[in-house]
Amino acid sequence: xxxxxxxxxxxxxxxxxxxxxxxxxxxxxxxxxxxxxxxxxxxxxxxxxxxxxxxxxxxxxxxxxxxxxxxxxxxxxxxxxxxxxxxxxxxxxxxxxxxxxxxxxxxxxxx
Amino acid sequence: xxxxxxxxxxxxxxxxxxxxxxxxxxxxxxxxxxxxxxxxxxxxxxxxxxxxxxxxxxxxxxxxxxxxxxxxxxxxxxxxxxxxxxxxxxxxxxxxxxxxxxxxxxxxxxxxxxx
Numbered sequence: 001x002x003x004x005x006x007x008x009x010x011x012x013x014x015x016x017x018x019x020x021x022x023x024x025x026x027x028x029x030x031x032x033x034x035x036x037x038x039x040x041x042x043x044x045x046x047x048x049x050x051x052x053x054x055x056x057x058x059x060x061x062x063x064x065x066x067x068x069x070x071x072x073x074x075x076x077x078x079x080x081x082x083x084x085x086x087x088x089x090x091x092x093x094x095x096x097x098x099x100x101x102x103x104x105x106x107x108x109x110x111x
Numbered sequence: 112x113x114x115x116x117x118x119x120x121x122x123x124x125x126x127x128x129x130x131x132x133x134x135x136x137x138x139x140x141x142x143x144x145x146x147x148x149x150x151x152x153x154x155x156x157x158x159x160x161x162x163x164x165x166x167x168x169x170x171x172x173x174x175x176x177x178x179x180x181x182x183x184x185x186x187x188x189x190x191x192x193x194x195x196x197x198x199x200x201x202x203x204x205x206x207x208x209x210x211x212x213x214x215x216x217x218x219x220x221x222x223x224x225x226x
């Protein structure tokens with residue numbers, strides 16, 4: 001059984017650019033959640049996708065958007081990058097309402 | 112809305128000594144409670160959780176946490192720590208309506224084990 005994987009591992013972008021992060025969910029899971037973990041902070045919930053539909057959103061602006069595909073993998077897109085977007089982005093998959101399994105994260109640096 | 116407070120950002124402990132990592136939460140709804148561990152350059156791993164039943168929950172590697180509703184706390188304890196316990200520990204809560212998902216995390220406690 002393959003766990004949650006994320007790509008890329010690291011990414012460097014400049015202010016104003018756009019970025020796409022990818023997540024492959026664990027086999028059998030239908031829900032993907034994204035979290036942002038700034039340096040020295042706990043993860044913050046960005047949004048969740050359940051069966052390809054957004055199913056809840058945290059306190060993040062609309063320039064943070066996402067997709068979930070029929071195979072339940074997911075993308076996180078961030079437009080108009082700002083310096084404060086520099087963080088570790090964590091993806092977690094689950095079978096709805098059940099335990100979340102986290103991926104290793106993508107480290108995004110915005111210069 | 113919920114919030115989680117972990118008052119200790121860093122806790123140094125000698126090997127084989129006991130440790131307690133504190134967690135307090137605030138919520139207007141019923142919640143589930145979790146402790147996650149994050150090893151360097153890795154994602155989060157679930158350590159233990161309280162959903163219902165006995166207020167004392169245990170993990171397979173010797174940690175335990177007790178849910179105290181009156182004090183809105185869920186402190187994590189281990190009677191004897193090992194070098195391998197060095198990691199960042201996060202307390203989290205979820206609105207019961209969302210099960211184990213849409214977690215609200217604390218800011219974390221870095222546990223450092225001194226040989």
